[in-house]
Amino acid sequence: MSESKVSRRTLIKTASLAGAAAGLGGLPKMILGEDGRWEIPAPTAADKTMVGVPFERHETVRLGIIGVGGRGTGVCSDFLHVPGLEVRAVCDIVPAKTEHAASMVERAGHPRPTEYHNGDHDYENLCKRDDLDLIYIATPWIWHVRMALSSLSNGHHTAVEVPAARTLMECWELVNASEKYRRHCMMLENCCYGETELMVLRMVRAGLLGELTHGVGAYDHDLRAELFGNGGEGLWRRFEHLDRNGNLYPTHGLGPVANYLECNRGDRFDYMVSMSSQSVGLQAWRAANLKSDDPRMKEIYHCGDQNNTLIKTAKGRMITVEHNVSEPHPYDRINLIAGTKGMFRDYPPRLYIDGQKEGEQFVGLDTYKADFEHELWSQEGELAKKSGGHGGMDYIMCWRLVQCLKEGLAPDFDVYDAAAWSAPGPLSEISVAKGSAPVKFPDFTRGHWQGSRKFAGV
Numbered sequence: 001m002s003e004s005k006v007s008r009r010t011l012i013k014t015a016s017l018a019g020a021a022a023g024l025g026g027l028p029k030m031i032l033g034e035d036g037r038w039e040i041p042a043p044t045a046a047d048k049t050m051v052g053v054p055f056e057r058h059e060t061v062r063l064g065i066i067g068v069g070g071r072g073t074g075v076c077s078d079f080l081h082v083p084g085l086e087v088r089a090v091c092d093i094v095p096a097k098t099e100h101a102a103s104m105v106e107r108a109g110h111p112r113p114t115e116y117h118n119g120d121h122d123y124e125n126l127c128k129r130d131d132l133d134l135i136y137i138a139t140p141w142i143w144h145v146r147m148a149l150s151s152l153s154n155g156h157h158t159a160v161e162v163p164a165a166r167t168l169m170e171c172w173e174l175v176n177a178s179e180k181y182r183r184h185c186m187m188l189e190n191c192c193y194g195e196t197e198l199m200v201l202r203m204v205r206a207g208l209l210g211e212l213t214h215g216v217g218a219y220d221h222d223l224r225a226e227l228f229g230n231g232g233e234g235l236w237r238r239f240e241h242l243d244r245n246g247n248l249y250p251t252h253g254l255g256p257v258a259n260y261l262e263c264n265r266g267d268r269f270d271y272m273v274s275m276s277s278q279s280v281g282l283q284a285w286r287a288a289n290l291k292s293d294d295p296r297m298k299e300i301y302h303c304g305d306q307n308n309t310l311i312k313t314a315k316g317r318m319i320t321v322e323h324n325v326s327e328p329h330p331y332d333r334i335n336l337i338a339g340t341k342g343m344f345r346d347y348p349p350r351l352y353i354d355g356q357k358e359g360e361q362f363v364g365l366d367t368y369k370a371d372f373e374h375e376l377w378s379q380e381g382e383l384a385k386k387s388g389g390h391g392g393m394d395y396i397m398c399w400r401l402v403q404c405l406k407e408g409l410a411p412d413f414d415v416y417d418a419a420a421w422s423a424p425g426p427l428s429e430i431s432v433a434k435g436s437a438p439v440k441f442p443d444f445t446r447g448h449w450q451g452s453r454k455f456a457g458v
């Protein structure tokens with residue numbers, strides 16, 4: 001089946017676990033969800049891979065931003081600190097927000113960007129401009145893919161906030177469009193650029209932890225007050241909890257672990273199982289904080305408070321991904337990676353190496369910094385911490401993306417990472433709905449996952 005003819009059926013097919021062929025007939029049925037497919041589709045002229053395709057060189061990177069709410073404004077500020085970048089256009093449905101972003105650009109000493117605020121579809125006019133190199137999308141999740149498709153089809157490299165896509169069909173739409181229009185579509189997973197994450201990536205590649213066997217990532221973030229807020233994400237994000245039950249936000253935890261394990265760079269996600277707890281956290285919070293006649297008291301949430309997903313990779317490694325935004329707990333992405341010689345885990349960052357002189361206990365990373373700090377942080381870290389969001393990782397991410405565009409490098413992550421890291425969202429919904437049955441990952445790379453590509457030069 002050609003890529004342009006990917007089936008839109010939503011029916012869930014079951015097929016015998018591939019393991020049946022290996023004599024494992026007693027295992028549960030493997031579910032093939034939505035448009036997911038077992039086979040690697042034969043490449044056609046329209047779907048030449050974007051793996052490793054370098055950007056053309058840019059003297060100056062001309063940026064358009066769609067969505068200048070909380071995140072879009074923050075990242076706009078980071079981009080404005082990066083030399084060689086101009087913000088040419090900003091779009092939001094709220095005029096006051098484009099006005100605010102445009103003034104911010106002016107205050108940074110740049111010409112005022114064009115504002116697009118004429119309704120839900122004015123972003124299409126921004127996308128039609130021929131003086132942009134990159135469009136960055138920071139809108140509610142339901143808008144990401146249609147905006148990315150508009151951007152890609154108008155010939156722009158495209159950066160999408162997390163998660164890039166909400167369904168498998170949307171994942172494939174991004175892959176197909178990136179290949180067809182020969183433009184990169186990157187999901188800006190900022191956590192991959194954290195100081196700790198990039199340092200651990202270097203330690204892992206140097207073999208400190210031996211042969212890697214498993215990792216854990218999480219998004220454990222108490223968002224209850226935000227989900228019921230009267231602005232920002234309170235206007236849309238809670239609705240995702242109404243009819244979805246799974247891991248709604250997998251990429252912050254999964255991205256860095258997928259990098260440690262070289263997923264799409266020598267290994268890949270093969271299949272996963274997922275389980276959700278009951279849903280009571282948001283109900284308890286609103287009972288304590290909203291008036292009894294508030295219309296939100298009538299909403300029915302289906303998303304379980306705690307979701308755990310287990311991913312098996314083609315090389316036999318295992319990844320656990322957690323999601324919990326509905327209960328009280330300190331922020332935690334866990335960020336654990338382990339192998340035959342030791343393990344690292346985060347929050348706080350700590351390491352254990354087999355046979356270390358300190359004995360069987362975790363030690364801090366300080367003594368490793370001199371040898372393993374990533375050069376993005378040793379060179380740009382000071383400014384990143386001063387100007388950048390999320391401890392500086394957002395600035396490092398923006399700086400690195402602009403560097404790749406200016407120097408004509410391939411981006412650190414591509415549309416295949418965007419699709420694979422977003423896919424546990426819809427796949428967890430399918431698995432949870434089927435009593436935690438195993439679900440197969442589509443191979444979005446169409447077989448191009450084996451090469452040893454680097455991430456941020458590592």
Ligand SMILES: NC(=O)c1ccc[n+]([C@@H]2O[C@H](COP(=O)([O-])OP(=O)(O)OC[C@H]3O[C@@H](n4cnc5c(N)ncnc54)[C@H](O)[C@@H]3O)[C@@H](O)[C@H]2O)c1
Nearest residue numbers: 067068069070071072092093120138139140161162232233
């Ligand atoms: N990477 C991170 O650390 C991080 C942090 C926060 C949010 N995010 C992601 O960023 C995205 C935006 O989140 P946010 O917190 O900024 O939400 P937000 O609600 O503050 O901002 C979204 C903006 O999109 C605008 N918008 C909605 N529909 C639009 C349309 N049709 N055209 C133009 N603009 C439109 C809204 O008016 C709003 O200003 C989400 O995908 C979220 O998951 C990522």
